[in-house]
Amino acid sequence: MDSEFRLIISCPDRVGIVAEVSSFIASYGGWINEASHYSDPVSGWFFMRHCIRSSSLPFGIKAFKDKFSPIAEKYKMKWSLFDSSMKKRIVLMASRESHCLVDLLHRWHSKELYCDIRCVISNHEHLKRLVDAYGAPYHFVPTSRKSKENAFERIIQLVEDNQADLIVLARYMQILPGDICDTYQNRIINIHHSFLPSFVGAKPYHQASERGVKLIGATCHYVTEALDAGPIIDQDVMRITHHNTVEDMIRLGRDVEKLVLARGVRSHLEDRVLVHGNKTIVF
Numbered sequence: 001m002d003s004e005f006r007l008i009i010s011c012p013d014r015v016g017i018v019a020e021v022s023s024f025i026a027s028y029g030g031w032i033n034e035a036s037h038y039s040d041p042v043s044g045w046f047f048m049r050h051c052i053r054s055s056s057l058p059f060g061i062k063a064f065k066d067k068f069s070p071i072a073e074k075y076k077m078k079w080s081l082f083d084s085s086m087k088k089r090i091v092l093m094a095s096r097e098s099h100c101l102v103d104l105l106h107r108w109h110s111k112e113l114y115c116d117i118r119c120v121i122s123n124h125e126h127l128k129r130l131v132d133a134y135g136a137p138y139h140f141v142p143t144s145r146k147s148k149e150n151a152f153e154r155i156i157q158l159v160e161d162n163q164a165d166l167i168v169l170a171r172y173m174q175i176l177p178g179d180i181c182d183t184y185q186n187r188i189i190n191i192h193h194s195f196l197p198s199f200v201g202a203k204p205y206h207q208a209s210e211r212g213v214k215l216i217g218a219t220c221h222y223v224t225e226a227l228d229a230g231p232i233i234d235q236d237v238m239r240i241t242h243h244n245t246v247e248d249m250i251r252l253g254r255d256v257e258k259l260v261l262a263r264g265v266r267s268h269l270e271d272r273v274l275v276h277g278n279k280t281i282v283f
């Protein structure tokens with residue numbers, strides 16, 4: 001597919017925004033591949049995502065930004081412009097479980113996910129062979145209670161060395177310090193193995209089994225300092241019955257976790273996720 005510029009906009013709602021943005025694009029012969037809008041009646045904000053065929057414009061991304069800035073200022077827009085041909089650089093993080101990690105590595109290796117997986121970081125050693133098979137660098141960073149501060153300094157150094165655009169916690173089971181969450185706000189994605197806000201924290205399937213649920217689920221969300229409380233990107237559920245043990249739920253839940261995480265990562269890679277407060281608009 002031809003590369004495209006993705007114009008992502010959030011601003012206070014008013015009449016004329018779509019007309020002015022569309023006219024701006026048309027005035028330069030821009031070909032719109034996809035246009036999505038949402039007017040939020042609760043917040044009074046407007047959200048847009050326009051994808052423009054980059055070959056249809058007589059200028060590049062920097063000139064686009066320069067020419068669009070006056071409109072952005074006029075409407076007090078929070079906005080970003082992305083080039084779809086630029087692969088986002090991802091650092092994956094995992095702990096004991098391998099299913100989400102391997103699923104993402106496979107989707108990347110098979111070119112289903114257009115991204116650059118720079119490395120995998122884990123607080124366990126046993127996933128190295130799996131990661132080596134996909135040709136990604138593997139970094140073992142143990143996080144004992146005494147070494148946690150040094151561990152996260154090492155993790156941040158690896159993230160910075162790889163110039164990561166996105167960190168994906170593929171069942172990484174350590175709580176990230178607040179400074180990392182703030183630095184990488186809305187650029188750390190986690191898969192929580194429950195249908196949030198139910199069963200926050202550790203062992204959600206055990207919590208769910210104790211509660212006698214008839215649905216289990218998974219939630220893909222941006223990571224904030226507050227545990228499992230960040231903006232939700234995607235969720236899904238699966239039916240279970242009284243016959244299902246906790247072990248059944250853990251096994252059945254893996255499929256939901258993999259699917260929800262992959263969908264959420266893809267939405268982020270395609271610049272479809274806009275965050276407003278603690279909620280998302282996913283176009």
Ligand SMILES: Nc1nc2c(c(=O)[nH]1)N[C@@H](CN(C=O)c1ccc(C(=O)N[C@@H](CCC(=O)O)C(=O)O)cc1)CN2
Pocket residue numbers: 169172173174175176177178181190191192193200201202223224225226227228229230
């Ligand atoms: N700052 C944040 N860090 C992390 C988040 C988050 O939302 N904010 N999500 C978690 C993932 N997670 C559930 O999805 C989770 C991870 C860890 C724990 C927990 O209690 N961990 C214990 C140690 C557990 C172990 O060593 O096996 C702890 O850190 O004391 C609960 C939920 C990822 N990080």
